[in-house]
Amino acid sequence: MSLKISVIGTGYLGATHAAAMAELGFEVLGLDVVAEKIDKLRRGEVPMYEPGLEELLRKHVAGIPGSTGRLRFTMDFAEAADFGDVHFVCVNTPQRHGEYAADMSYVDSAIASLAPHLTRPTLVVGKSTVPVGSADRLAAYLAAHAPAGADVELAWNPEFLREGFAVDDTLHPDRIVTGVRSERAERLLREVYAAPIADGTPFVVTDFPTAELVKTAANSFLATKISFINAMAEVCEAAGGDVAKLAEAIGYDDRIGRKFLRAGIGFGGGCLPKDIRAFMARAGELGADQALTFLREIDSINMRQRGQMVELARQAVGGGSFLGRRVAVLGAAFKPDSDDVRDSPALNVAGQIHLQGGQVTVYxxxxxxxxxxxxxxxxxxxSALEAVRGADVVLHLTEWREFRELDPQELGSVAAARVILDGRNALDPQLWRKAGWTYRAMGRPTA
Structure with a gap:
């Protein structure tokens, strides 16, 4: 008998996971407590922008003409419990208000709502990013509160989705990590991920704490790499160097690599900032806070980049006040191929300039x-053209392909002044200068 899968939480992670599981051939039931979200998904509409996701949903959502009908949605935990052999928990773990620690209330609520309905042997699989030690606690809760008792097992299977590439990352992951306590749990997860395993995806089996740590460790390393090159950009600004050439040179060393070495206004979004802060908070609770003190500086470097872009913009409009100055901002999402503006560096910069009196227009x-x-x-x-119309300075703050393909000559014809600040080091300086623009990028005072 083929496994049936339920997915608890249908936000960015859950909607993608549910659609991908249907694509892999499973019968899937997605659950959420937000009626509006469920209504949209039942129509085959996604609650966020993610390339390829809506097409995948419409291919499988029951009731849509021509679909496989393998994917349905509900708000009923009893229905989900009765349906699924494997239950994936995909709810959010945001930063706790006023603290660095993760807010576990959504995960705890999902487990508490599901547990009373689990009357037969089943596997609950956590995918949310949680503080290390959470899986132990949740496994004990399930054993104590599920009618099936110890026959309800827990596994931890962290997600490694990149916004903009989430569908491919789910169907063709670069690794699958599973924290399990039994051969049965491992066997079930191998069955769920049989297709990517057959394609050569590494399947890493480990314990609960290691599985929980993998995601936060990976995000901490990426944040460190981004903040390292941004720190080098600060030094290049002071010394008259070119951080893009510096990154190119050190990137040829295969111990370092070239990815995540583009200096700019830093990282944002719903994952990296809150994950490294939650990691620091949890290390403190475990008495290992000194091991992660470096992450505080990583966070500080990252946040500092935003203020430095504001100062570059101030210099570009004469070095004084932004009052009466028109500023065009190209970019609002924290990264391209996404509509996610959570902790977006681009919007943060736009907001700071606006608060200081600038007339900011965003596209x-x-x-x-x-x-x-x-x-x-x-x-x-x-449009970008309308944002730039009458602008005294243009800020490129999210590296969309559309912005790299802009015609500098056309934009120059509507701008009040041909001054562009490249906050992502992604534009071609020669192309813009040839069209009469003053081009300035972070960490490249002489480029």
């Missing part, structure tokens, strides 16, 4: 609606 290919909800007082344009 982003996908993030406009979300940006308006968070920063309703900023100006918004329907």
């Amino acid at each position: 982003d290919p996908k993030g406009m609606d979300n940006a308006r909800r968070i920063f309703p007082t900023l100006g918004y344009a329907d």
Whole structure:
């Protein structure tokens, strides 16, 4: 008998995982407590922008003409418990209000709501990013509160999705990590992931704490690499160097590699910032806080980049006040191919300049609606050309392909001044200068 899968939580992670499991051939039931979200998913509409996800949903959601019908949605925990042989918990773990620690209330609530309905042997699989030690606690809770008792097992299977590549990362992951306590749990997860394993994806079997630590360790390493090159950008600014050439040179060393070595205004989004802070908080609780004190500096370097871009913009408009100055901001999402504006460096910079009196107009290919909800007082344009119209300075802050393909000559014809600040070191300086623009990038005072 083929396994049936339930997915608890249908946000960014859960919706992607549910659609991918249907694509792999499983019958899938997605659950959420937000009626509006469930209604959209039942229509084959995604609650966020993610390339390829809506097409995948529509291919499998029951009731859509031509679909496989393998994917359905519900708000009923009893239905999900009765349906699934394997239950994936994919709810959010945001930063706790006023603290560095992770807010586990959504995970705890999902487990508490599911447990009373688990009347037969089943496997609950956590995918959320949680503080190390959570799996032990949740496994004990399930054994104590599920009618099936010890026959309800827990496994931890962290997600490694990149926004903009989530569908491919789920169907063709670069590794699958499983924290398990029994051969049965391992066997079930090998069955779930049989297709990617057959394609050569490494399947790493470990204990609960290691599985929980893998995700936070990976994100901490990526954050460290990004902040390292941004620290080098600060030194290049002071010394008159070129951080792009520096990154190219050290990137040829295969011990270092070239990825994540593009200096700019830093990382944001719903994962890296809150994950490294939660990691620090949990290390402190475990008495290992000194091991992660370096992450505090990583966080500090990252946040400092935003202020430095504001100062570059101030210099570009004469070095004084932003009052009466028109500033065009290209980018609102924290990264390209996403509409996610959570902790977006681009919006943070735009907001700082606006608060200091600048007339800021923002354009982003996908993030406009979300940006308006968070920063309703900023100006918004329907195109890059309209954002730049009348601008005294243009800030490139999210590295969308659309922005790399802009015509500098066309933009120059509507700008008040041809000055562009490349906050992502992603544009071609020669192309812009040839069109009469003053080009300036972070960490490249002489480029």
